[in-house]
Amino acid sequence: MGVHNQPHAGLASRATLADVAKLAGVSGSTASLAFSGGSISSATRERVLTAARELNYSGPDPRARSLRQGRSGIVGVIIEDRVLNSFRDPMTLAALDGISQELGEGSGLLLLTATGDGESTIQSAVFDAAIFMGCSPHLARSIEIMRQRNVPMVAIEGQAFDGVLAVNIDNRHASAELAALVHTLGHRRLATVTLPLTSVRERAQLTDELVKTATTAVSLDRLLGARQVFANLGGIVAAGSSSDEGFAAGMELLSRPAEERPTAILAQSDLLAVGVIRAAEALALVVPRDVTVVGFDGARIEGFTDHDLTTVRQPATEKGRAAGSAVTALLAGETPGDVSLSSVLHVGSTSGPPAG
Amino acid sequence: MGVHNQPHAGLASRATLADVAKLAGVSGSTASLAFSGGSISSATRERVLTAARELNYSGPDPRARSLRQGRSGIVGVIIEDRVLNSFRDPMTLAALDGISQELGEGSGLLLLTATGDGESTIQSAVFDAAIFMGCSPHLARSIEIMRQRNVPMVAIEGQAFDGVLAVNIDNRHASAELAALVHTLGHRRLATVTLPLTSVRERAQLTDELVKTATTAVSLDRLLGARQVFANLGGIVAAGSSSDEGFAAGMELLSRPAEERPTAILAQSDLLAVGVIRAAEALALVVPRDVTVVGFDGARIEGFTDHDLTTVRQPATEKGRAAGSAVTALLAGETPGDVSLSSVLHVGSTSGPPAG
DNA sequence: CTGTTAGCGCTTTCAG
DNA sequence: CTGAAAGCGCTAACAG
Numbered sequence: 001m002g003v004h005n006q007p008h009a010g011l012a013s014r015a016t017l018a019d020v021a022k023l024a025g026v027s028g029s030t031a032s033l034a035f036s037g038g039s040i041s042s043a044t045r046e047r048v049l050t051a052a053r054e055l056n057y058s059g060p061d062p063r064a065r066s067l068r069q070g071r072s073g074i075v076g077v078i079i080e081d082r083v084l085n086s087f088r089d090p091m092t093l094a095a096l097d098g099i100s101q102e103l104g105e106g107s108g109l110l111l112l113t114a115t116g117d118g119e120s121t122i123q124s125a126v127f128d129a130a131i132f133m134g135c136s137p138h139l140a141r142s143i144e145i146m147r148q149r150n151v152p153m154v155a156i157e158g159q160a161f162d163g164v165l166a167v168n169i170d171n172r173h174a175s176a177e178l179a180a181l182v183h184t185l186g187h188r189r190l191a192t193v194t195l196p197l198t199s200v201r202e203r204a205q206l207t208d209e210l211v212k213t214a215t216t217a218v219s220l221d222r223l224l225g226a227r228q229v230f231a232n233l234g235g236i237v238a239a240g241s242s243s244d245e246g247f248a249a250g251m252e253l254l255s256r257p258a259e260e261r262p263t264a265i266l267a268q269s270d271l272l273a274v275g276v277i278r279a280a281e282a283l284a285l286v287v288p289r290d291v292t293v294v295g296f297d298g299a300r301i302e303g304f305t306d307h308d309l310t311t312v313r314q315p316a317t318e319k320g321r322a323a324g325s326a327v328t329a330l331l332a333g334e335t336p337g338d339v340s341l342s343s344v345l346h347v348g349s350t351s352g353p354p355a356g
Numbered sequence: 357m358g359v360h361n362q363p364h365a366g367l368a369s370r371a372t373l374a375d376v377a378k379l380a381g382v383s384g385s386t387a388s389l390a391f392s393g394g395s396i397s398s399a400t401r402e403r404v405l406t407a408a409r410e411l412n413y414s415g416p417d418p419r420a421r422s423l424r425q426g427r428s429g430i431v432g433v434i435i436e437d438r439v440l441n442s443f444r445d446p447m448t449l450a451a452l453d454g455i456s457q458e459l460g461e462g463s464g465l466l467l468l469t470a471t472g473d474g475e476s477t478i479q480s481a482v483f484d485a486a487i488f489m490g491c492s493p494h495l496a497r498s499i500e501i502m503r504q505r506n507v508p509m510v511a512i513e514g515q516a517f518d519g520v521l522a523v524n525i526d527n528r529h530a531s532a533e534l535a536a537l538v539h540t541l542g543h544r545r546l547a548t549v550t551l552p553l554t555s556v557r558e559r560a561q562l563t564d565e566l567v568k569t570a571t572t573a574v575s576l577d578r579l580l581g582a583r584q585v586f587a588n589l590g591g592i593v594a595a596g597s598s599s600d601e602g603f604a605a606g607m608e609l610l611s612r613p614a615e616e617r618p619t620a621i622l623a624q625s626d627l628l629a630v631g632v633i634r635a636a637e638a639l640a641l642v643v644p645r646d647v648t649v650v651g652f653d654g655a656r657i658e659g660f661t662d663h664d665l666t667t668v669r670q671p672a673t674e675k676g677r678a679a680g681s682a683v684t685a686l687l688a689g690e691t692p693g694d695v696s697l698s699s700v701l702h703v704g705s706t707s708g709p710p711a712g
Numbered sequence: 713c714t715g716t717t718a719g720c721g722c723t724t725t726c727a728g
Numbered sequence: 729c730t731g732a733a734a735g736c737g738c739t740a741a742c743a744g
Contacts, residue, residue, distance in 0.1 A: 014505065055502075066419045067423045072419060107477070110462060111465040242658075
């Protein structure tokens with residue numbers, strides 16, 4: 001004549017595994033096994049599951065489980081700009097997709113935005129490993145903390161950091177290759193449109209001071225690659241990777257008399273390049289007759305079908321997959337090395353010899 | 357006389373708050389306060405922090421904290437397609453950005469992909485509240501579980517579910533409005549290109565059977581809205597929201613003799629509409645003279661500048677923000693109601709009276 | 713196959 | 729302002 005554990009009319013408190021165990025007449029550990037798929041007789045399991053159903057218990061609390069196991073199954077993905085800006089860039093999105101593919105449905109991706117102000121979230125968030133999508137010096141403190149916590153870290157195209165596994169592409173080399181192509185075609189008066197060099201999102205003239213303060217590895221590498229061929233290459237720093245930015249920069253660079261105008265423009269992303277091409281066309285210039293425009297990325301851009309952009313195709317999804325598999329390996333206690341992926345030059349129809 | 361758990365010479369195991377407390381010569385609770393910003397004398401706090409530094413202790417373990425507090429600060433965002441497909445759609449990305457804006461840097465967004473196979477992750481992941489971005493019937497089980505767990509849920513443009521707060525836009529109404537506009541212009545032979553009706557990503561003829569099995573609320577609502585005006589409206593179900601899909605569908609619909617060809621096409625998204633327009637142009641048809649094309653969304657589409665698309669502008673970011681603030685309210689124990697946002701008709705240059 | 717026993721690392725009453 | 733005690737809910741040894 002046991003007092004049946006009348007659960008307060010199901011009001012506030014949820015049932016716990018212990019309650020279920022008691023109702024099923026088994027021990028806690030047995031009940032636990034029933035849920036984690038351990039080896040118990042199917043009769044017992046049935047009994048436990050029935051009890052659970054009765055109590056409206058729907059499985060172990062993830063919080064408790066993660067404390068106990070020391071694992072949450074969550075991988076943090078840290079971006080340094082707001083979500084919209086980050087993922088509007090097709091390469092970044094592709095990389096995220098690659099991560100997700102590799103990690104599988106088994107683990108969730110915790111999107112953490114570190115715009116630099118409060119580094120709090122990243123310190124107090126629950127995750128087992130972190131992937132930085134481009135990481136700049138001002139993450140140093142967070143990185144330090146995660147290192148202390150023994151959280152494996154991987155950076156996709158970020159600044160090199162001790163203890164952070166690097167997944168990179170050959171930005172500098174590929175950029176140099178592209179520049180060499182343009183040089184070979186005969187161009188000598190060039191300009192570039194770079195991606196932002198710092199976290200400041202503001203269009204600006206490309207100056208040496210700016211270059212010195214650069215914190216964005218990708219932009220800097222691409223610039224340095226191009227400068228291997230064109231030593232003092234100048235131009236404009238865009239406020240982001242969009243065709244609008246490219247357009248603005250293009251207008252600025254191309255609205256000059258033919259003798260001063262660059263005969264070729266190296267844009268650091270395809271979106272920028274598309275914008276530059278539109279600017280050229282708006283100025284009644286013909287590409288590539290009047291101006292050669294090359295990009296970087298190999299993005300399939302919606303609605304850009306008139307031209308076949310000369311560019312470098314980078315393995316974007318692959319970057320994500322590599323990062324994902326590095327994380328998996330690190331969590332398994334292995335010690336994988338840095339990853340370096342390579343891009344492929346694609347000569348399209350937007351490049352040609354200079355006029356005249 | 358308990359056996360003291362000797363932590364293997366500080367090798368693997370991290371220091372805990374208890375260790376710090378001991379070294380600082382204070383109690384655990386005091387040490388805790390030092391980190392959570394509770395009220396303790398600054399002398400004591402200093403002592404604790406120094407001890408922490410000495411032990412390489414970088415703050416409370418998020419897992420333990422979240423168990424103790426019953427809160428993790430994580431909001432789950434559930435999408436039903438792979439990351440790439442979901443966020444390539446500008447509206448979905450904008451909504452995600454809205455969520456992130458509203459929730460602030462304080463809380464992380466846990467991206468959970470529920471493609472229907474293993475519903476495991478969503479059940480075992482740590483989060484305090486969930487936001488579904490479009491949710492279909494096959495999430496029923498997960499929803500059931502979360503309800504049992506008392507996890508607040510919000511669905512952006514999903515199927516209605518008991519206990520899931522709905523954030524919707526006036527899909528049906530707006531679609532009807534658009535259809536009415538086309539009707540007023542004099543069109544009588546129409547076709548539509550819909551978004552996928554189910555999780556199957558495959559282009560298909562729009563049939564009644566398909567409509568009956570539809571699980572995607574958005575697509576269905578937009579279709580029903582249009583059918584309020586054009587009762588038996590037929591057409592094609594696209595495999596996704598992209599201009600490529602629109603192009604394929606457009607080719608299919610428009611490659612017919614003028615007498616059979618629809619004089620107007622209602623596309624369920626702007627990307628689809630752009631594709632349809634390209635198809636029309638590829639077939640040497642002039643928009644809107646030979647065919648009227650309208651979209652839905654109000655997306656700014658890269659590189660689509662020749663036309664001003666007739667469409668309906670939906671408050672995409674706003675959807676996300678509303679969901680975010682609903683989550684905040686729910687977590688605070690309030691009981692906010694469903695949210696319904698409205699779209700605005702935009703008459704551009706891609707619609708006009710039928711030829712002849 | 714099942715039960716007993718200890719905590720995971722932290723916060724939070726409750727006293728002093 | 730500080731300390732002592734009591735778990736949050738679960739799982740992992742280890743016995744039986």
